[in-house]
Amino acid sequence: MELPETGHDPVLMQEVLADLSIRPGITYVDCTLGRAGHSSAVARVLGPDGLLIGLDADPRNLIFAKERLADAPCRVRLFHANFAELQDVLSEAGITAVDALLADLGLSTNQLFDPAYGLSFAQPMPLDMRIDPRVTQTAADLVNELREEDLANVLYQLAQERYSRRIARKIVDARRVSPIKTTDRLAELVRSAIPKRGGAPEKIDPATRTFMALRMAVNHEMENLASLLEQAPKALKPGGRVGIISFHSMEDRAVKQAFRSMEQTGFLRLVTKKPLTPTDAEITANPRSRSAKLRIAERK
Ligand SMILES: C[S@@+](CC[C@H](N)C(=O)[O-])C[C@H]1O[C@@H](n2cnc3c(N)ncnc32)[C@H](O)[C@@H]1O
Known part of the structure; x- marks a missing residue:
């Protein structure tokens, strides 16, 4: 667009x-x-x-x-x-x-398009999501530091993500290997955590809900x-x-x-x-x- x-x-x-x-x-x-x-x-x-x-x-x-x-x-x-x-x-x-x-x-x-905000997975960007630089915690901080259960709760409560636990587990496993710093890596992890089902593909990218929940959490929306x-x-x-x-x-x-x-x-x-x-x-x-x-x- x-x-x-x-x-x-x-x-x-x-x-x-x-x-x-x-x-x-x-x-x-x-x-x-x-x-x-x-x-x-x-x-x-x-x-x-x-x-x-x-x-x-x-x-x-x-x-x-x-x-x-x-x-x-x-x-x-x-x-x-x-x-x-x-x-x-x-x-x-x-x-x-x-x-x-x-x-x-x-x-x-x-804001969605500009890599400075780190909000989009349409292109690789540093995982930030803060619209106000006075906010101290970035999305990368949340993803790399929250406890697995708290991460799952953020995804479930703010985006009603039904695979919140699987996604949180995938993130925690991945960050043990190396910190998650970019939007494209996070999006790939989320997609890989969601089970493939038969039938019509989802209308939206399955990473959309996780990104929305993290953005809402980072900015205390x-x-x-x-x-x-x-x-x-x-x-x-x-x-x-x-x-x-x-x-x-x-x-x-x-x-x-x-x-x-x-x-x-x-x-x-x-x-x-x-x-x-x-x-x-x-x-x-x-x-x-x-x-x-x-x-x-x-x-x-
Ligand atoms: C949908 S846009 C507004 C567009 C605007 N009505 C226009 O016509 O150009 C939302 C704006 O609100 C700002 N914003 C979001 N949350 C805010 C908050 N809690 N306090 C102040 N501004 C906020 C964003 O930075 C963004 O610039």
Whole structure:
């Protein structure tokens, strides 16, 4: 698949603009600025009286986004931060409450392709997977240092990998021979641990689930999402809206449950009872959008 010119095509753009109620003059937070795809469109609506606060855990994407937003028609404040640090960022920006907040979870397409991140087995790369250099443990550290049982648990819990124990055993046997340092070696090990069965071959490479689980573990993705879901609704003004785009059933479940429980306590109103998903036309134009789900809630 070709890398888009900006490194990433934003998903559900019209839905974000309309259903997050983006309008001139508001204060908007993009918790996952990425390549500023959503933010550059939002900035055009905000206009000179609006304020865009953007954060990203990846300083490399942040540099790109800063350049892309250099001529934005609104005020812009950008931070190298994890969205789990949302409250700190808002305090630093001197903001007490915002009108709209978006988190578009996961990774941008350029991150998947770029060997510097060590996320892909499509080509040999050093096994890293950190999107934030402040994180200390790489995927290679986990794969070479975790106990066999803990490794199997990571694969099972984060990717529901049914062959988690076999894969963990294969990894532990292999690392006794020499440390596993590259994405292609890890992918080969995973494939060789999965029993060959008759019938149609799997649609996805069997290493995909292991790579996803390791990436989620390295970057503490579920813990950060839980922290964001705790902080984001409280950062809204009454009538302000939070939107979360997820690509993974575990993430979508966490968003759904957090919004529901805050609806039950009377703090939030659900704007989307069912998540918004891309149209067929969007999926055709951008196949990576196919698993996107957008849930939106409004502070009462
Ligand atoms: C799917 S991309 C966002 C793309 C963006 N909406 C656009 O249109 O260009 C996700 C971005 O979120 C960042 N990210 C992932 N987890 C994060 C976290 N916990 N805190 C802050 N940024 C995060 C990634 O580095 C990546 O740049």
